[in-house]
Amino acid sequence: MFDCKVLCRAKLSIIFTITLVAMIFVIYKDSIICENSEETRGQLRSSTGSIIDENREQPQGKLRSSIGNKQLYSMQEKIDEVEEENLQSLVPPLSVTEEERIAWFREKMPKIQIFKSNNLTRKFHSRVNKFFRSGCEAQFFMTWISPAATFGRREFFTLESLFKAHPHGCLMILSRSLDSGRGNKILKPLVDRGFKVQAVTPDLAYLFKNTPAKAWFKEMKSGKKDPGEIPFAQNLSNLIRLAVLYKYGGVYLDTDFIVLKPFTGLKNSIGAQSMDMETKNWTRLNNAVLIFDMNHPLLLKFMEEFASTFDGNKWGHNGPYLVSRVVENIGKQTGYNFTVLQPMAFYPVDWIRINRLFMKPANRSDSRWVQEKLLQLSGETYGVHLWNKQTRNLQIEEGSVMGRLIFEHCLICQHIYSS
Numbered sequence: 001m002f003d004c005k006v007l008c009r010a011k012l013s014i015i016f017t018i019t020l021v022a023m024i025f026v027i028y029k030d031s032i033i034c035e036n037s038e039e040t041r042g043q044l045r046s047s048t049g050s051i052i053d054e055n056r057e058q059p060q061g062k063l064r065s066s067i068g069n070k071q072l073y074s075m076q077e078k079i080d081e082v083e084e085e086n087l088q089s090l091v092p093p094l095s096v097t098e099e100e101r102i103a104w105f106r107e108k109m110p111k112i113q114i115f116k117s118n119n120l121t122r123k124f125h126s127r128v129n130k131f132f133r134s135g136c137e138a139q140f141f142m143t144w145i146s147p148a149a150t151f152g153r154r155e156f157f158t159l160e161s162l163f164k165a166h167p168h169g170c171l172m173i174l175s176r177s178l179d180s181g182r183g184n185k186i187l188k189p190l191v192d193r194g195f196k197v198q199a200v201t202p203d204l205a206y207l208f209k210n211t212p213a214k215a216w217f218k219e220m221k222s223g224k225k226d227p228g229e230i231p232f233a234q235n236l237s238n239l240i241r242l243a244v245l246y247k248y249g250g251v252y253l254d255t256d257f258i259v260l261k262p263f264t265g266l267k268n269s270i271g272a273q274s275m276d277m278e279t280k281n282w283t284r285l286n287n288a289v290l291i292f293d294m295n296h297p298l299l300l301k302f303m304e305e306f307a308s309t310f311d312g313n314k315w316g317h318n319g320p321y322l323v324s325r326v327v328e329n330i331g332k333q334t335g336y337n338f339t340v341l342q343p344m345a346f347y348p349v350d351w352i353r354i355n356r357l358f359m360k361p362a363n364r365s366d367s368r369w370v371q372e373k374l375l376q377l378s379g380e381t382y383g384v385h386l387w388n389k390q391t392r393n394l395q396i397e398e399g400s401v402m403g404r405l406i407f408e409h410c411l412i413c414q415h416i417y418s419s
Contacts, residue, residue, distance in 0.1 A: 091231050098226050105232075106223030114145065114176055114204065114236070115221055124203035128172065128248060131198055136170035138263065139250035143240050144175035144199070145233035148182040153415055154256065154392070156186070161259040161383070161409040163195045170196040174240060189412055207243040212300070216307040228312015235312055238319045241290060242302045249294030256388035257288065257346075258405055260381055266291050268298075268338040270323060271346035282340055285324045288385050289346045298336050301326050344380045351387040357405075360397035373401050 092101055109115070132139050140162060144151060162171060177183065178199035190197050208214045216239075219225045228235070241252040251263060269291045272282035292299055305326050311317045330336060343350075349357060361367040377384065384405065396403050398417050406416050 092227060092229055094229065101229075102224065102226050105227045109221070109223050114202075117203070117205065118201075120176075120179060120201035121203040121206075124200060125206055127198075127200050131172055131196070131200070132170055132248070134196075135168075136196065137168035138166055138170070139248070140166070140169055140171040141241065141244050141248075141250055141252045142171065142173045142255055143237045144173055144178050144255065145237055145240075146177065148175075148177040148180060148186065151178060151183075151186055151255075153418070154386070154388070157406050157410060157416075158253070158255050158257050158259070159187075159190060159197060160411040160413075161257075161406070162253065163190065163197075164409050164411050165259045165262045167195070171198075173197070173199040174202040174244060175199045176201045193411070202240060202244075204240070207240065207247060211243060211246060212304040212307040213239055213243055216310060225310075226312060228314075230312050230315055232312070235310075235318050238287065238322070239303070239306055241287065242299050242306065245290055245292045246295060246299040246303070249292060249296075252287075252290040253383075254288040254385065254388075256386040256391075257383050258386065258402075258409060259383040260377060260405070260409060261383075263291065263382055266341075266382070268292050268296060269341050270327070270338065271341045272343050273320065273347045274350065275343055282343075284320060285327055285340065286320045286347060286385070287323045289383070292338070296338070298326070298330075298338050301330065301336075342380070345382050347385050348377060348381050349384065351390050354387045354391055355394060357384075357401040358391060358394045358396055358403075360399040360403075367399075370399070370401050370404070374404060377401075377405070 093104055096104070142158075144155075159171065163169065175183065178186065179201040180199075183199045187197050187199065204217060208217045216225075220227070245252055251266075253259075270285055270287070271289050273284045273286040275282045302323060305322050306318055309317075309322070309325075314321075327340065357373070359366075361370050386402075396406065396417055403416060407413065410416070
């Protein structure tokens, strides 16, 4: 009995020692071979944007990984995990008073990384200019103020469809979480095929400078303003898209969108979400797609409205309802020069009926409807908004309208029916 106890203790001691050594080895290895996201992008692309041969001979004296030229982001991913925790913490508590919510936001403020300045934010403007400098057919922007791990197949299909329609376009995703090792891995399949897409950490202070958004941003950072019950990232995205278009011009696109054809010819345009069938006048606009020149006065009006009427407790108040209010108030005033496109342009199916596009036909009548819907969408529709809030948990069924659209407008076309 005594010998058995001694033996068991000896085994436990050996196992503990082996485990400890293994952990130290992993940490040591990570500290040597990890690389930051800027260096990684430099290795993937040359200064002219062409793909660099990953198997080329390395300069002498450089440390080389024992597993070849695979990019290792272990240390960066640890940083990403902390960042993702911070992003998830931006969801306000429910069933609290306004004072309690303000106090909660003030407590979270030091951890909100997107408000902070760092080496990447300070390079924001130069990175934007450098990225769009090399001959872009069109410049697109998206925002992603969520953990990189949540950027899934559905969002990636949006990128594929954009580049299928605009192979020489350039897409910049304003995102601190995707401007990372994990983000590089997500975008790598497109970068490797020669498409111009890059995630960049935004400098909010620069974006909002000399705009009506500056005062709102300052007040929010002071911790004295109610962020509201709506996830803060959603409202921040509503403002960032306005500011980046005002500063640089181009096309803003939500990440739950399938592009069907080039946006060629569209200029200073916003899409109607719904219209009165009798009068043919729009009844609501949406901000999921915005196409505007730099310094357009309507964007300035949108930001003025955001700053002066911000309400974080009403869904859509600072987004679709905001752009609708402003355009309605402007009426026929001169000096704005913009176009409101019919719902068929970007919102051919509303959020109430979008589910049917994901369902496979159950009978011959359904099959005819699928064919008719596809024919209809091939006409005046530039793309289909997927209303992710309603459809994020829906499976894309084989033979459905959505399945057919993605299959026809994807580039890599992997895992269509498992997304």
